[in-house]
Amino acid sequence: MADLLQAAAFVLVLIGLGAVLLHGASGLGYNWQWNRVTRYLLIRDAAGWQFGPLLKGLGLTLEITLASLGLSLLIGLCTALMRLSASPMARGIARVYLELIRNTPLLIQIFVLYFVFAPILDLGRFSSAVIALSLFEGSYASEIIRAGILAIPVGQWEAAASLGLPRKQTYRHIILPQALRQMTPPLTSQGISLVKDSALVSTIAIYDLTMQGQQIIAETFLTFEIWFTVAAIYLAVTMLLSILVKYLENHLTKYQH
Amino acid sequence: MKIRCLLALTLVLSLLATPLLASEVRQSLTEESTLAQVVAKNKLRIGFSTFVPWAMKDKTGGYTGFEIEVAKQLAEDMGVEAEFVPTKWSGIIPALLTGKFDVIIGGMGITPARNLKVNFSDPYEFSGMSIVANSKLAAGRSSLEAFNDPALTIVARIGTTAATAAKKHLPKAQLRLFDDEGQALQEVLNNRAAAMVSSQPFPEFQTLKYADKLYLPLAGKTFTKEPIGFAIRKGDVDFLNFLNNWVKFRNADGWLQEHYEYWFTTQDWKARIE
Numbered sequence: 367m368a369d370l371l372q373a374a375a376f377v378l379v380l381i382g383l384g385a386v387l388l389h390g391a392s393g394l395g396y397n398w399q400w401n402r403v404t405r406y407l408l409i410r411d412a413a414g415w416q417f418g419p420l421l422k423g424l425g426l427t428l429e430i431t432l433a434s435l436g437l438s439l440l441i442g443l444c445t446a447l448m449r450l451s452a453s454p455m456a457r458g459i460a461r462v463y464l465e466l467i468r469n470t471p472l473l474i475q476i477f478v479l480y481f482v483f484a485p486i487l488d489l490g491r492f493s494s495a496v497i498a499l500s501l502f503e504g505s506y507a508s509e510i511i512r513a514g515i516l517a518i519p520v521g522q523w524e525a526a527a528s529l530g531l532p533r534k535q536t537y538r539h540i541i542l543p544q545a546l547r548q549m550t551p552p553l554t555s556q557g558i559s560l561v562k563d564s565a566l567v568s569t570i571a572i573y574d575l576t577m578q579g580q581q582i583i584a585e586t587f588l589t590f591e592i593w594f595t596v597a598a599i600y601l602a603v604t605m606l607l608s609i610l611v612k613y614l615e616n617h618l619t620k621y622q623h
Numbered sequence: 624m625k626i627r628c629l630l631a632l633t634l635v636l637s638l639l640a641t642p643l644l645a646s647e648v649r650q651s652l653t654e655e656s657t658l659a660q661v662v663a664k665n666k667l668r669i670g671f672s673t674f675v676p677w678a679m680k681d682k683t684g685g686y687t688g689f690e691i692e693v694a695k696q697l698a699e700d701m702g703v704e705a706e707f708v709p710t711k712w713s714g715i716i717p718a719l720l721t722g723k724f725d726v727i728i729g730g731m732g733i734t735p736a737r738n739l740k741v742n743f744s745d746p747y748e749f750s751g752m753s754i755v756a757n758s759k760l761a762a763g764r765s766s767l768e769a770f771n772d773p774a775l776t777i778v779a780r781i782g783t784t785a786a787t788a789a790k791k792h793l794p795k796a797q798l799r800l801f802d803d804e805g806q807a808l809q810e811v812l813n814n815r816a817a818a819m820v821s822s823q824p825f826p827e828f829q830t831l832k833y834a835d836k837l838y839l840p841l842a843g844k845t846f847t848k849e850p851i852g853f854a855i856r857k858g859d860v861d862f863l864n865f866l867n868n869w870v871k872f873r874n875a876d877g878w879l880q881e882h883y884e885y886w887f888t889t890q891d892w893k894a895r896i897e
Contacts, residue, residue, distance in 0.1 A: 396720060396721070397740075481806070481809050481813065484813075485813045485814070485815070491815075569801075569802060569806075570801075571778070571799035571800055571801055571810075577800075580713060580781060580782075580800075581781065581800060583713070583782075584713055584781050584782035584786065584800075585736065585787070586736065587716055587717070587736070587737070587739070587740045589714070589716070589717040590717070
């Protein structure tokens with residue numbers, strides 16, 4: 367009975383929110399034209415069905431996200447290990463990188479990398495975007511990884527040392543596999559942030575999902591229809607990512623007793 | 624007898640009521656017009672975005688430029704205060720539609736696609752598109768056709784008629800769009816784009832500034848002619864009528880011409896900016 371009440375309350379809250387949204391939308395005096403949106407998702411021509419500009423943009427967004435995900439995990443792991451290492455220099459470099467990146471806006475980092483450093487280093491548009499995103503997300507990932515490593519009881523280190531394992535192998539076989547389980551949920555949130563943050567690369571004229579959306583709006587003025595569609599696509603991608611990680615987590619914890 | 628009387632009375636009353644209804648509708652339309660609202664609030668809110676020399680930040684932190692002077696003069700002729708609302712160009716039409724300001728005075732070109740969403744006044748000026756090119760990457764190209772080349776990257780500002788013109792006239796070239804003109808030009812200066820499409824006089828000014836890196840392939844000539852109008856929300860006859868006649872009035876007394884020449888053919892205003 368209490369469950370039913372709870373469920374009813376939940377549905378009521380959702381309906382209420384929906385009503386507020388609809389009321390606001392109708393009060394705008396905005397002319398909604400949802401029927402014009404589909405052609406930007408899928409186009410039908412002589413050759414059959416083709417991806418429209420929005421889905422092409424999604425493809426690029428996924429490419430950038432996947433490349434940045436791999437690189438940011440690598441940067442994160444290196445930074446975490448540097449911060450935990452015995453060398454003061456490695457600790458110092460890691461600390462400077464972390465504070466610099468974590469305390470400045472990503473948009474400005476993208477601009478600085480693309481307009482200032484890229485011409486010197488001869489970086490392309492795509493690589494600038496991937497590097498900027500990886501450096502930014504990597505700094506957060508490094509803190510998550512470091513916390514995960516520090517959460518492993520000191521007894522594990524001692525056990526590894528008593529078996530005569532060198533530091534590298536201790537990390538590889540003992541510490542990191544155990545730490546990985548602790549790190550998965552916060553790293554997933556970081557991955558989701560990465561998908562959303564990738565929208566900022568539209569500012570350097572990369573035709574990702576956001577930029578394609580902006581361009582369609584500039585030509586058709588279907589402002590709200592296109593932005594809602596773009597938001598829904600991002601939501602679908604991040605939800606899929608969450609579901610995937612949930613499945614992985616169950617797989618990982620299967621061996622825990 | 625009674626019934627007849629009643630019927631006659633009803634008829635007379637309903638005949639009396641018709642003009643009353645019409646005048647009521649007119650009354651409410653007049654009251655709801657942006658024109659009446661502006662006068663009642665004693666404030667005209669103007670949406671614009673920065674474009675050299677239409678609207679720019681000046682030394683004192685305020686705004687100056689051709690559009691700014693037009694807007695100030697319009698507000699003065701209405702007898703109200705002008706309030707400027709700087710808005711990102713790519714979102715300026717939705718901002719007007721949702722009532723963030725009363726009118727767009729920002730060098731907005733009149734196009735059919737825009738006209739489906741907003742109403743335009745008569746044009747108060749005309750602008751044209753031109754090209755500014757990178758001397759190294761686009762060396763030797765001196766016609767519009769020469770830039771219609773798949774090997775070239777062309778940049779423009781998103782949501783502008785420059786972007787539309789680039790798409791239309793240079794369909795083969797790769798088009799890259801940026802949110803403001805400074806970023807787009809930086810792309811040309813950094814040797815990553817061969818040329819930028821933009822309304823005059825921006826290409827000319829930039830070529831003067833970076834004479835070692837940029838040149839004018841069309842010798843400063845424009846390849847389009849675009850009418851520029853005030854944009855307002857749909858369904859407002861009174862305000863549209865006022866704006867149309869303001870344009871006629873200020874054209875007739877030479878005010879528009881004089882100010883246009885000052886901002887677009889001279890650089891005397893430079894001292895106000897730097």
